[in-house]
Amino acid sequence: MHGSLSPNSSEGCFIKDRWSDKCFSVSNAAKEVYQIGARVLDRKGRLEGIEDINNRYPLLTRGWVFQEYYLSPRLLQCNYGEFTFKCFETSCCECNSRFAPHPARPFKWLGGGDLTGGIGNLQQFTDLPFGWVNVIRTYMSLRLTKSFDVLPAIAGYAQVLVPSVKSEYVAGLWKDKLHTELLWHVDTPNKYLKPRPQDTTAPTWSWASVAMEQRITYSKIHKLKYNHYDYPLTKAIKDVYWEAESPSNPFGKLKYAYLKLHSKLYQWYLRLSCPGASSRGYTFRWDLHINRGGKLISCPMDVKPLPVNGVDFDLRLDGKMNIRKETEEHGFVNCHEAASECRCKYLQIYLLHARRVDGSDKTADLLLILKKVAPVGVGGEPNCYERFGMLKVENEDASLPSWDNMVDGVIKSHEEEFWLF
Template sequence: MRFVEFTSHFSYLKNCHDGFTKGGCGTRWSARGNCSIIRAVPARDNSSDSHPPADNIANDELRVEDCSPSENSAAATLESLQMNPDLCKYCRKMCDNWPNPQDPEPHIVEEHHGSEKELQESAKKGCSICSLYLKVPFGRDRLFSINGRSWARKLDSTMTSAGASIESRAPGRALLTRHGYRRDGPYILVLYTPEPSLEGETSHVQGPYYHIRERILFPYRKPELEAILSADATRTTFDGLSTSNLWYKLCETTHQKCRSSVYSTFRPTRLVDLTATKPVLRTSPNFESDCKYATLSHCWGFTQYAVLTGDVLLNYHDEIPEAAISTTFKDAMTVAKYFGYRYIWIDSLCIIQDSEDDWRQESALMSKLYSNSGLNISAAGAKDGSVGCFFAREDNWLEIVSTISRGTRARYIVLDDNFESKLLDNMPLMRRGWALQERILAPRTIHFAKNQLFWECNEFHACESLPDGYQHEGSITRLGDDTPASEDLSVWQAIVLSYSFGELTDSKDKLVAISGLAQAVQSDLLGSYVAGLWRNGIESQLPWYMYGGHKHRPDDYRAPTWSWASVDGPISVSNRKPEQVFIRVHDVVIENATEGNIYGQIVSGSLSLTCKILLFGEVINFEHEISENMSGILITLRMDGGEFHAVFWPDSIQDEIPKDGVAAYVYVVPMILDKCYGLQGIFITPTGLVPGQYRRIGYFRSIDLPSDSDSDFNSDSALDHDLKGFREIILAEKLNVSDDAYARIITDEDGKLQRIIDIV
């Protein structure tokens, strides 16, 4: 019998955005849903600073502690968990063998319930740990196979590579180990229960599904903050302002990275003055010398409010009308004044909305405007202006449990390990494209989410449940001054990935809404900015792809097809350094909508590409999609007298190749060869306007299927043979297109012919 065994690495369970296991080579597909982890943060009793004893913990007792009156509501929230000593035999054994926290890598692994039904029955009988498991959603793992060949490593080998293993179709397994490297750090409690493959998916699924439930127990080291965590005292998120004031004072007085940009000489064009009886609009010459200001990030939504226009500009200098001040604006003004700010910047009140010139001028200042904000107020939970910043909390917004062992008590605040993602990143504001740069550029931000307040600054992340801070894990939220210049491109690609998930009310803002971040990231190492990409090393940035479903290309032009900004929806681009590059960008020509503003809207763009290889192929066969959330399609491509397989990701619905049996013809541009992801490139089609001019229609990848050997191509399978042949054509630089397929052919300084195509 094989047991689960983990080291302290668990990052492989999370953040796999594009279906590939991060950090590993080969073609390792994962269609796993998000794992759910609960963090339980010990808020220890003043009478004891010790960890639970390493042996015989609590004599198996996990229960709601005898709380003080202020903690009664928190205890009541866990009534349904049936906290009592009646642990099931599996949980009892686990508690009897609680690891010693002094061990370098303490961990135990025990057999556990093998099905959801068994877990539910155990919880009904009173097992408190099984009840805790059931309280959160579960993640799922499954494996795909195509044509009898696995497109993922088996679950046991995948997990072994990360320091763990689990036997296929085994009983459930529970493990308890340390989460992270700190000896005094938290524990993680993990449960795996198998589930049979779903009916109708047997041809695509190899092995069972696995339900994954995880909880993390965090040491909590600041008893003086326990009053803040009283659920009775914080019935609405407005009550969290006192906690956020502690964060603000800590940041303002001790965080050098957060103070450096706030004292710039930059002044916004307009600000809302909050000192008068009613808010009024001030212009730059009329600001006081110490012009500290707050900013607001919010969703416009579909509720209409009055906005600043050219004909009412002078009126706003006397008084901003009530019709222009939404509930969200009122709450934001309250927060700004609470923190001592006289001024606040709000887009609809500080930008002339019916002036294209003013909008372009102000949008070009976004980087400076948010970077110099003293405090960014994020109305994260509000879908529109009618909602506001403050929310009534549910009674169980804060959960507290405790363990008791030989008279020693430790209290734990229970949180999902993905709590930041679920409680903050899933809020309405975070789906707004503009919000990303506002969040990243501001030195400090308070997020008013529905459940609680979150704090982000350049040196610290915290929330009301974890007021003394937590380690941020997830998408990029800060630009660090200490980031090496060599990582600038990786930082930008991470930003683009996050940004691609956002939504924009006006499609033409695609490049504008990220322009502030582009200005902040720009460096000599990156070179000039061209339609969302950087000129230096642009060859490795061109093979981006769409995943998670396709949309129509926007009707209004906003970027050339070779730019990710030309499409809507999540995109991905590898930040790995390619082993071989088969293209060279000869020239890039961009016409900007505003002269001198290379970061804003563009009118047109053309990329001249020198190709080592340009192939012409006929797509003759389609297989099913590789993954329900990847949108990659296994295709058969006939070219140069042979048939080859590749995976194709179309850029949009218009670019999808028909699947009705009619052959489709494409030009194939191999771009890079990567050790992990194989050969990558794009499919293009002629525009029909100018000879040698093309538009991009999608991305392709030739994928080496996993084998039992380290060699990429040592299998006798027909599919492996075809992929090997595809690559051999590329590496041999065999051409099967005539010279008239190119825009021009030039002779370089070494006397070699350079064949160039234009992509628009």
């Protein structure tokens, strides 16, 4: 049982502004008297959407409530003016409405997810990764006070799924399907992204490392009837290591987690700003350093532009960057550090080919964006990286060259054994 109108765990389940019930009598022509009672459920008017529900039932926006809500076989909620009851088969309340809380029309709440049937219907979640993404999409849209609680607050849900999924659970992902599980991204425009929390215990390759209240999904290849697809990540992943903070709870906080990979990495640059990128002068822009209509031909960096004719680049960053501290926090440097007048900043990145799809009308490639970091564990090995985002490259013509052929002679590549934290 919980009070869905409580803003936090200390408020309890009883409302403080309780209104008296209204009772009156009516009689008909036969002088039969009937007693009628009316109860004020909510003085703020009827609910019109998810935002209204979240404002009046704040408990349903909290991350810790997620697994309690969906794992409980029976749920009794204390709402404004009445109790509601929910189980795997039905939902009812004192006023006999089918929906509680009571919107003007039925809405999905608790993150806007569609997890009807709760844990009692496991089949919809065992199709990895897309069954699981429905769970994390709902969960990650909620709120947590502490970022390091992201994994613990969903640990119970994951633990119950293990027998049906038949795979080991690693930092919010499933080990047997890592080549597809790693292809998540934050489905939010880059300018609205939240910074990656500093106190998370999840590795950067896990969705649990980014800020809550954001939509997590997998990259879709739009309008593509594919003839063939390949996951280079399958061969690249050599091993996965992780250790929980508490040996008794392998689903909770992590002491460490990293992947060992061996693959080709493409060296490229992520541009923060460039005077030649806009006619208005100095602007902050996120973009791969590619030739877009000749706007970057004045950039002094000695790199060739990627061909863009018929190619669509979709850049998805994992978190919002701190513009004022981008140099010290993310390694952005000037094109020519000796030239004080140069304002263009760039970050060297590495692209890891993750998925290739060949269609009848176009092709697509997914690449993980990595950033090299100082040696972290693993005996001080130098080849250590963190995930920075994801890049989707779509060729609008299936006859255009593949990713490898397109960047041959343009982007430098090398093959190495490395660790992803």
